Amino acid sequence: MSDYRTPASRVRGLGASGHGAGHWIAHRVTAIALFFLAPVFVWMLAMSGAPEPLATRAFLASPAGAIVTLLTLTAGLAHMRTGMLDVIEDYIHKPFTKTLLVLGNTFIAAGLWLITAFALLKLAL
16 A cells, blocks of 8 residues: 655655754744844834934833833844754754753843843833
């Protein structure tokens, strides 16, 4: 009996790296989120009176400004982390170097997000 499935359907979502399409989907979802969020963020910031420091501070301290800023930066940092993770996994072959770079990539993205969240909370409160 012949198997009429394509090789891709036989793989069942697991690619050469063994983690399936999760990174691909996450990268596309964050790209779509950035497609909508980035222009809204830029428009809101421009309409707030930025680059005047008091106007910028008022925008970031407002609930709408803080939420849009945090959503945009969350999507951007997640997009950055996923993209760099794919590059590291595809092109770095030494296990120790790959582990260090993956950890560094994750810690940098998480650290930048924490710094952003802290700054927004400090401005809002």
